[in-house]
Amino acid sequence: MSSTTMIETAGDAGLIASPDITELPLWKQEGATPFLRIENITKKFGDFTAVDNISLDIYKNELFCLLGGSGSGKSTLLRMLAGFESPTSGRIIIDGVDMSGVQPWKRPVNMMFQSYALFPHLSVEDNVGFGLKREGLGRAEVKQRVAEMLDMVQLGHLGKRKPSQLSGGQRQRVALARSLVKRPKLLLLDEPLGALDKKLREETQFELINIQEELGVTFVVVTHDQEEAMTLATRIGVMNNGIIVQTAEPHDVYEYPNSRFVAEFVGSVNLFEGRIIEDQPDSVRINSQEAGAVLYVSHGISCAPNQKVHVAVRPEKMRISREQPDQQENCVCGVVEEYAYMGGLTVYRVRLASGKEVRVTQPNTSREASERLTWKEQVYLYWDLDSSVVLTA
Template identity: 70%
Template sequence: MTDTTTAQDASLALPSWRQKDAKPLVQIEEITKQFGDFRAVDAVSLDIYENELFCLLGGSGSGKSTLLRMLAGFETPTSGRILIDGVDMSHIPPWERPVNMMFQSYALFPHLTVEDNVAFGLRREGVKGAELKRRVSGILDMVQLGHLARRKPNQLSGGQRQRVALARAVVKQPKLLLLDEPLGALDKKLREETQFELMRLQEELGITFMVVTHDQEEAMTLATRIGVMNQGIIVQTAEPHDVYEYPNSRFVAQFIGNVNLFDGVVMEDEIDRVTIQCDAIEGLVEIGHGISCAPNQEVAVAIRPEKIRLSREAPEQTTNLAKGMVLDIAYMGSQSIFRIRLNSGQEVRVTQPNMSRDTSNRIMWDEQVYLAWDAYSCVVLTS
């Protein structure tokens, strides 16, 4: 095997969004949507690739649902364009787009059975007889609802209704399926179970999914990539690991999960490390990479709660070290959450896994503790 062949094989093994020459299925180019003086979506550009499960994540009013509705054709862009499989969708009505949408409310027909709800769109396209029966029964078996085909929606649980809506959305085999807060109506445990079902179904069908959600954990669980939206702009697009571990701004760091931020001033910036003076910890933070910043630049150090170690005795390190007192402890079963006030007055959140049932030596309220972390456990934010 030649080196060229090996390189090509390695490239094909990469996800499509990492392949240099991969062609996106969806191309959003400088899309803007304005309602009067309010700009709901502001010059957004985004590529989504075939077979992706892409999550658009943002708070209320961030513009994510407006962007979804423009993809579906329910809203017309003020400027910019949307291409699906290379075709400009600007003047194509919703019913002629290779797109389907699953609404948060599910919008099932209460007077129709499960199988008739799923078959509704196919019948309107003229699918009949054995072909109709094959496709409907096949998708119902895939979502594990074949035994409930004759029931009405009011005879189903919330999770079952969600799966009926999903089956109806995918049975027409669209190139792109849009899901607006698809798990929002489910309770926590059922939502967690359904997330894995949604991932399994997407993988089996090979349809590109775009999910809009405000739930960070849901996005982290489901997504191949996440686009974080704020005030009509996509502020970061990356795989879940990178969004969490390498946020590109204070907003992303605080929006995704929990984080501690220490403001500071850069004292030394080298290729392999950066040293930052942080008043909050009354000392220095050392990070195992450089950041290419201006001398004495003001920055923020972001560190996740689970990356901080707690101890009663002072660790043998002089940087990445702070001291404080335990204010609160929340026992969550698999982990405990500590709220600690540093000597500087700043409060810090620390999480620790509960690895043992033995609690005789656990850190308690009002104890003085040391907080320490590694040089590669934190990230420098310049914006």
């Protein structure tokens, strides 16, 4: 996904590829042409609107994730890209060509389903090569392309096996190889890792990224798993009730959510309701009865005087201590209700005087159990002035 530039090293006369960190990604380049353009797409099923007037640009070589819960419209949008559903209104343009009326099998697109949909009676090689044979390619070319793709997904030694003789992760890679062997311009993946266990899913995520980077194919992935989207994506489109509520890089979706929905859906967050008492161009102060304190946020917002807002603070941004810190703002007091030791970190649930429950996660840097907090201890929670964000929606 990164571009490279050639530089000469002092140690030899050759040239090596070095990342060009100055080049912006395509979606940040003014005037860049999108590879996939979705224009005002709406899909209705009777009186129900599954996808509501979505417009979105996706660029060449992106690994774009559509993230949302059940019923958010993400799979319906994916099926329209594939041609399995027709939009009620709007257009889909792929590589400059309007896909209106273009049949699924004529689009420069392939789709990998959550179920993998492998033929149980065919070998791995025959599953991967099935589409090539249907296109009438010669036996030698089919064999070569299948072998190359199986080697890429590290299954070259299992080509003669049947799907029933493979693990879940291996079947997933067969399905991926079959989807890519026809060299589509755009690959659509519907919950591609949903059937794998947690450890295998994490390992396969990085394999998927490496394969996508090696082939340079544009991927659009549908998932309900926030961690999966954060790991895979160049950008994320968060969906809710048929619309995309935020499109941004993973870091920005997590650190700068644009609404309460995004803040709560992507990761864990503490929200404190309050009202603006001081509004400066580069900062705001909020009086929060829930927090029992004045909260300071080091960025400005556009809002009315005394407007009700929410301050969002991620649990890992908070610090927890038995001793009261020196800072007055962004400091609240409560009692430990519950805690869970999870090896690398401990999760605390702290009840404030208002009754508000706050979640705090802390890394376990010490091996001594005696230093950890326990039930019913009074504690102070505090965080840096730039660790929170104000949400008006």
